[in-house]
Amino acid sequence: MPEPTGVIHDIGYQRYTGPRLGRRAVFGALYLHGLRTAFGLGRSAKAKIFPWLVVGIVTAVAAALTAIRAQIGEAVMTYAQFADNMSWLVIFFVAVAAPELVSRDLRSGVLPLYFSRPLPRADYPLAKLLALATALWLLLGGPQLVMFLGAAFSTGDGMGGVADELLDLLPSLLYAGLWATVFASVGLLIASLTGKRAFAAGGIVAVFLMTTPIVGTLSVMPSRTVNELAFLASPSTLVGGVGSWALGDLLVTEDQQGVPVGGFGPVYAVVAVLLVAGCVALLLRRYRKVAAR
Incomplete structure (x- = not known):
């Protein structure tokens, strides 16, 4: 009986x-896809409603402030103050965008497909984090640029006035970057803990908003030291404390007082750095565990 032989067919x-x-x-593709996802690009019309509503609100506020300044001849709100006053919108933007970036992948079980490629385990969360931080920075920095352009065209001091506006804008863009980095780090860490987007969004809002009463309680304690350190208890007031210390007159004016940090400004800066570093470390550890399953 002849031995069976195999046949290789060329099917094209x-x-x-x-x-x-x-x-x-791969990292760049993940980053770009995450940035598009944060704004609902490439998704259904429903996915675009909230992020672009927030973009529309902050841009409309910036345009209104620019128009008022052109009429009365002075700034109603500085660039840095704009970031502070829009922070509540940033919280809700993070609560929607962060679960879209990571919770969907956890729920659908596609992470093994990502990690089957030559992709180090750390690159996935870092790309998502960078995408979310960039989206938040654009959310705050874009309207600041609108305010700058309006001020540059309406200033009566020529190029000197434009230069002064630019010197005010650049530190404020860095301040917006601080908002973006802290909020993205905390928000993405919370979202990475669950595959259910509703739970992730609720957890993010709870962390940012429910820490505010703690700040309020500590800030009325009889100890002045406790009062000045109270704002460390919430991510929002923590960033505001760094801004009050680092930006000075760009944030603290007669119309708006910053976070009263006293002489503890450097402490706020160190805690902000440690908070971001801690969130990133926990995020990387989380995805090492996910990859090992």
């Missing part, structure tokens, strides 16, 4: 001969 498949882009391209 060809080997890939193009460039193999590697880790950097």
Whole structure:
């Protein structure tokens, strides 16, 4: 009896001969996809409603402030104060965007597909974190740029006035970056703990809003030291404390007082750095565990 023989059929498949882009391209693709997801781009019309509603609100506020300044000849709100006053909108933006970035992948079980490629385990959460931080920075920095352009065209001091406005804008953009980094770090860490978007969104809002009463309680204690350190208890007031210390007149004016940190400004800065570092470390640890399952 003859031995069975195998037959290889050529059905037309060809080997890939193009460039193999590697880790950097994968990271960039994750980052770009995350940034688009934060604003609902490439998604259904329903997914675009809330993020673009928030974008519309902050842009309309910036345009209104610019128009008022052009009429009365003085700024109603500084660039840095704009970031502070829009922080409540940033909280809700994070609560919607962060679960879209990570909770959906956890729920659908697609992470093994991501990690089957030449993608280090740390790159996935870092790309998502960078995408969310960039989205938040654009959310605050874009309207600040609108305010700057309005002020630059309406100033009566020529190029000197434009230069003064630019010197006010640049530190405020860095301050917006601080808001974005802290809020993205905390929000994405919370969202990574569950695959259910509703639970993730509720947890994010709870962490940011429910810490405010703690600040209020500590700030009325009889000890002045406790009063000045009370604002460390909430991410929002923590960032505001760093701004009050670092930006000075750009944030604290006659019409709006900053967070009263006293001589503890450097403490607020160190705690903000530790908070971001801690959230990133826990986020990386979370995805090492997810990948090991």
